[in-house]
Structures are given as structure tokens and as C-alpha cells.
Amino acid sequence: MIRYLIRRIGVFLPTLLAASFLIFAFIRLIPGDPAAVMLGDMATPEAVAALRIEMGLEKSLLEQYVIWLSAATRGDLGESIFFQVPVLELIADGLETSLLLALISMIWIVAIGLPIGMLAAASRGSWLDQTLSGMAMFLASVPTFWIGLYLILIFAATLGWLPSSGYPSIFEEGGLGNLRYLLLPSLALAAPNAALIIRLTRASMLDVYREDYVRTARSKGIHPLAVVVRHVFRNALLTVVSAVGFTVAALISEAVVTETVFSLPGVGRMVVQSILRRDYPVIQGTILMIVLLYLTINLIVDILYAWLDPRVKLQ
Amino acid sequence: MTVVAKGSGFGRRQLAAFGLLTVAVLAVCAVFAPWLSPLDPLAIDPPARLTPPGADHWFGTDHYGRDTFSRVIHGSRMAALIGLGVVSIALGGGIAFGVTSAIFPRLGLLLMRVIDVLMAFPALLLALALIVILGRGVENSILAIGVVYMTTTARIVYGVSLRLKAEAWVDAALAMGAGTFRIVFLHILPNLMSPLFVQASFVFAFAQLQAASLDFLGLGVPPETPTWGNMLSESRVYITRAPWLLLFPGLMIALAAFSLNLVGDAVRDRLDPRLQAAFSSRGRL
Numbered sequence: 001m002i003r004y005l006i007r008r009i010g011v012f013l014p015t016l017l018a019a020s021f022l023i024f025a026f027i028r029l030i031p032g033d034p035a036a037v038m039l040g041d042m043a044t045p046e047a048v049a050a051l052r053i054e055m056g057l058e059k060s061l062l063e064q065y066v067i068w069l070s071a072a073t074r075g076d077l078g079e080s081i082f083f084q085v086p087v088l089e090l091i092a093d094g095l096e097t098s099l100l101l102a103l104i105s106m107i108w109i110v111a112i113g114l115p116i117g118m119l120a121a122a123s124r125g126s127w128l129d130q131t132l133s134g135m136a137m138f139l140a141s142v143p144t145f146w147i148g149l150y151l152i153l154i155f156a157a158t159l160g161w162l163p164s165s166g167y168p169s170i171f172e173e174g175g176l177g178n179l180r181y182l183l184l185p186s187l188a189l190a191a192p193n194a195a196l197i198i199r200l201t202r203a204s205m206l207d208v209y210r211e212d213y214v215r216t217a218r219s220k221g222i223h224p225l226a227v228v229v230r231h232v233f234r235n236a237l238l239t240v241v242s243a244v245g246f247t248v249a250a251l252i253s254e255a256v257v258t259e260t261v262f263s264l265p266g267v268g269r270m271v272v273q274s275i276l277r278r279d280y281p282v283i284q285g286t287i288l289m290i291v292l293l294y295l296t297i298n299l300i301v302d303i304l305y306a307w308l309d310p311r312v313k314l315q
Numbered sequence: 316m317t318v319v320a321k322g323s324g325f326g327r328r329q330l331a332a333f334g335l336l337t338v339a340v341l342a343v344c345a346v347f348a349p350w351l352s353p354l355d356p357l358a359i360d361p362p363a364r365l366t367p368p369g370a371d372h373w374f375g376t377d378h379y380g381r382d383t384f385s386r387v388i389h390g391s392r393m394a395a396l397i398g399l400g401v402v403s404i405a406l407g408g409g410i411a412f413g414v415t416s417a418i419f420p421r422l423g424l425l426l427m428r429v430i431d432v433l434m435a436f437p438a439l440l441l442a443l444a445l446i447v448i449l450g451r452g453v454e455n456s457i458l459a460i461g462v463v464y465m466t467t468t469a470r471i472v473y474g475v476s477l478r479l480k481a482e483a484w485v486d487a488a489l490a491m492g493a494g495t496f497r498i499v500f501l502h503i504l505p506n507l508m509s510p511l512f513v514q515a516s517f518v519f520a521f522a523q524l525q526a527a528s529l530d531f532l533g534l535g536v537p538p539e540t541p542t543w544g545n546m547l548s549e550s551r552v553y554i555t556r557a558p559w560l561l562l563f564p565g566l567m568i569a570l571a572a573f574s575l576n577l578v579g580d581a582v583r584d585r586l587d588p589r590l591q592a593a594f595s596s597r598g599r600l
Binding site: 015016018022137138140141144145149152158280287290 | 330428431432433435436437438439440443444446447448520524527528531532533534547550551554555558561565568569572573576577580
């Protein structure tokens with residue numbers, strides 16, 4: 001386990017470092033003077049010159065990167081050109097919305113995907129299995145924002161049960177009741193990913209039934225129910241862990257769109273808006289944070305998986 | 316293969332046929348759009364704005380009075396163009412990266428690390444970052460999404476090529492004095508064809524969803540071009556007054572992606588069941 005841990009972290013750190021270099025370099029790939037690009041068309045020559053010095057554009061690219069990275073590790077991601085506040089502050093503001101949205105979606109995904117997947121596996125080959133699998137496959141092909149717009153049309157605009165946009169913090173007036181603002185967005189975000197988990201659970205359950213150790217357990221005369229609880233359930237847990245791993249990238253990508261559909265003040269919408277505003281420090285900072293978060297979650301998922309499934313370490 | 320596992324025969328075959336048929340219909344729409352659409356997709360007709368579906372306008376009209384049916388038909392053109400473009404870039408780049416890496420192991424280690432780093436970005440985020448550098452537009456959407464799926468394609472090609480390289484017939488060819496070029500073109504590339512066909516149909520499907528997302532965010536194809544994503548983006552404001560504007564373009568995106576996934580799944584199962592591990596019909600999003 002320790003060796004696996006060291007090896008896995010040995011992959012994580014260089015990847016993060018290389019990704020951070022790409023994120024640093026990409027502003028410089030935009031045609032034109034990076035300082036002028038950053039400040040936009042309205043900038044005065046003095047402001048551009050000042051930013052050139054601040055960004056250290058006279059220094060070598062590697063030196064610039066080291067300066068940028070060391071500032072980033074201290075939490076200094078620069079200042080938003082549009083809002084004139086530190087980028088980290090903006091990210092911190094959006095983080096609550098985005099993390100809660102992802103968390104609630106993940107709960108939906110597991111709560112819907114796992115039981116339906118198990119049901120399909122248990123009734124393998126029947127019309128129920130075919131219907132559930134077919135539906136899951138269709139749902140996986142539906143754009144998240146389309147589902148989101150329909151949820152708004154039905155539950156917000158027509159029935160008026162739930163709010164269609166925005167999200168006030170749970171630490172403000174309304175408290176935990178404000179979570180209702182995230183109900184529709186999290187459902188939209190969960191739907192295609194739950195579909196994926198249905199298929200994943202079904203496939204992995206069928207694999208487990210065929211495993212030697214399940215046959216051995218049965219042939220030893222262990223009660224079938226005990227076999228399911230002891231072996232099949234443990235594998236269900238594995239499925240949940242890999243589900244988290246599988247869907248995290250999709251959740252992040254689709255959260256960008258979902259937050260835009262529901263006008264949620266999250267990090268994903270901030271990426272889109274800062275691209276439209278050409279607020280490059282914010283684009284850089286948010287993408288760096290998202291990649292850091294994504295790689296860290298992947299790391300945790302892999303370690304959890306190795307811990308739950310001893311076979312992983314042997315490979 | 317005469318023994319068909321229970322439950323994997325009939326329903327699946329019908330689904331695959333449905334998928335193939337839908338793809339064919341969409342392809343016909345894309346090719347013959349100007350003849351199939353009853354009206355000019357760009358023609359503005361203010362008095363007829365937001366007309367519900369009826370005899371004159373089968374799918375209704377939008378806020379400029381443009382005919383939704385004609386726009387949906389024309390949308391299949393851009394969908395096909397983007398799909399073909401993305402598949403070309405993803406497969407072309409993926410083959411180049413993957414095969415080179417498999418043939419030259421030292422260089423391969425480095426190239427695959429580059430691919431790994433690109434895969435550290437969730438798909439849409441990588442596409443968005445590339446759009447920031449390139450600017451929006453049709454070609455740039457294709458390029459950005461193409462690079463995203465080049466990464467996964469390169470990984471698959473690399474894996475399959477390594478396996479092929481270890482096969483006895485490649486050893487035999489090497490022993491007979493075959494050069495690298497000959498090995499690649501005679502022994503590796505032909506055997507990559509079937510996995511690549513499967514990958515192409517999945518990439519084509521993902522490209523539809525990603526392109527629609529970019530358009531919806533206002534960072535894809537210019538807004539005046541009738542694409543399904545652009546149409547959905549514009550429909551947002553009229554969602555209660557004109558729900559048909561929401562229905563048809565969205566349905567087209569879902570149908571296109573679904574049927575392409577069905578075709579990919581069917582071909583994969585038919586060609587080589589062992590390949591299932593290498594692909595999933597959702598892959599990288």
C-alpha cells in the first residue's frame with residue numbers, strides 16, 4: 001500500500017506541475033503583447049508598461065513561470081481586471097456554490113444510478129433490464145443544459161415549485177432552506193452521469209456474479225444472501241468509488257454549463273464569464289484551481305480504490 | 316459466434332438498426348439541406364414571430380420569425396461538418412501520437428506524458444482554454460474539440476499498437492528483415508482499423524455534445540449560424556412563450572449523439588468483445 005501510495009503521488013506531482021506550466025503559458029500563446037492582451041483595448045500605454053514590469057516579461061519564460069508559480073502557491077493568483085479584486089477572493093466566493101452543487105449531484109448519481117444498475121443486473125435479459133439499459137443509454141446522450149432548461153420550464157416556470165436561477169449562500173438568510181435553489185441544477189447535472197453509473201453498476205455486478213470467489217463461496221454452502229452481502233456489496237462499494245472517479249471530470253465540465261443555465265454564482269460560470277470579459281487573470285486562476293481539484297480528487301479516488309480492492313496493488 | 320448470450324441478441328440488434336437509420340437520415344439532411352428545408356433558415360419574417368408549430372411552420376418560428384424546421388435541417392450540416400472535422404483531427408493526431416509512441420518507446424514515454432498532462436484538464440475546460448487562445452469560430456471549435464479527443468484516441472491507439480507489436484507475426488516480420496515503415500503500414504495500421512472505427516463513432520457523438528455546449532455558452536460557432544446549440548441558446552429567453560424552440564434542437568442533439576453511440580456500441584460488440592474495456596460510450600466529458 002505504501003509503495004502504491006508513493007508511486008501514485010509520484011505521478012500526481014509532475015502532472016500538476018506540467019499542467020500549471022500550460023496554464024501559465026497559455027496567456028502568452030494569445031497573439032500580441034501579453035500585458036496588452038491582459039488589460040484589453042481600453043488600456044493606456046502606461047498601464048501596459050506597468051503590467052509588463054509586474055509580470056516580469058523582460059525575464060526569461062522559465063523565470064517568469066517560477067515567479068508566477070511561487071506566487072500561486074502562496075495563494076496570490078493576481079487581480080481581476082474586471083472586478084479589481086484578488087482572483088483568489090472571487091474563487092473563494094464561487095467555491096461554496098460549486099462544491100455543494102457537485103456534492104448534491106453526486107448524491108443523486110449514486111442514489112439513482114446504483115439501485116437501478118443493480119436492478120438491471122439482477123433482472124438481466126428481461127424486458128425490465130432492456131428498458132432500463134436503453135433509457136440509461138439515451139439519457140447519457142442528452143445535453144445537460146437541455147435537461148436543465150426543461151426542468152426550469154416545468155418546475156420553475158409552469159408549476160412554480162422551485163426557483164429557476166441564482167443561489168443565496170446557506171450562511172445567509174434562509175439557511176439550509178437555500179439548498180432548494182440547487183435542487184433543479186443538481187438534478188440536471190446528475191441525470192447523464194447517473195445514466196453512466198447505471199451501465200457501470202450493471203456491468204460490474206454481472207462480472208462479480210461470474211467471479212471465482214463468488215462461486216467458491218456458494219459451493220462452500222454459504223447462504224446466497226450472505227454471498228451477496230459479503231462479496232457483491234463490497235463490489236458495489238468499489239463501483240461507487242470508481243463512479244466518483246469516472247464522473248468527476250464530466251461533473252466539472254457539465255457544471256460549467258449547468259451553472260450558466262441556472263445563473264449560479266459558481267466557479268464554472270465564472271470561467272465562462274471571464275472568458276467573455278477577457279479577464280485573463282481570472283481565467284488562469286480558476287482553471288488552475290479546477291485542475292488542482294480534479295487531480296486531487298482523482299488521487300484520492302485511486303488510493304481509496306487500491307485500499308478497497310487489494311488486487312490493484314499487485315498490478 | 317453462434318452462441319449469443321441471453322438478452323444480448325434481439326433488443327440490441329433493433330437498437331443498432333435504429334441508430335444506423337437515424338445516422339443515415341441525419342446524413343441525408345446534412346447533404347440535401349437546401350432542398351429539404353421548405354424555407355430559407357436565415358429569412359426573417361417579423362409578423363410571423365414566435366408562431367407555434369402548424370401547417371405553415373411545422374416546428375414553429377423563433378423570435379425573428381425564422382422557420383424552426385428549416386433551421387433544424389440546416390443545423391445538421393454544421394453538426395456533420397463539426398463531427399467530421401473533430402473525428403479527422405482526433406484520429407489523425409491520435410494515430411500519429413499513438414503509433415509513434417509505440418514504435419519508439421523512449422520518445423513514446425515522453426509523448427504519453429504530454430497526453431497525460433492534457434488529460435489533466437476536464438474536456439470542456441480544455442476546449443474552453445483552447446478557444447481563449449484561438450478565438451471563437453467554426454474552425455476553432457473543430458480544432459479545440461479535436462484536440463480534446465485526440466488525447467483519448469492517442470491513448471487507445473498506443474495501447475492497441477503496443478499489444479500488436481508484441482504479437483508473433485510482428486516478430487516474424489522483423490526476423491525477416493522488415494523495416495519500421497513496413498511494420499507500421501502492413502501490420503499495425505490495418506489492425507487498428509476496427510478499434511478506430513468504433514472510436515470514430517463515439518468521438519463523433521461526443522463532438523455533438525461538446526460543440527452544442529460551446530455554442531450554448533456563446534463560445535462556439537458565430538450566433539447567426541443555425542446550429543442546434545445556438546438555437547437552444549437563443550430559445551432560453553422565450554422558454555415559456557415558445558417551448559417548441561426548446562424541444563426540436565435539443566431533440567436533434569440527443570438523437571444524433573444517441574444513435575452514434577448505438578452504432579459505436581454495436582460495431583464494438585460485433586468486431587471484438589475484448590475491446591469493451593478500452594471504450595465506453597461516454598468516455599471523456
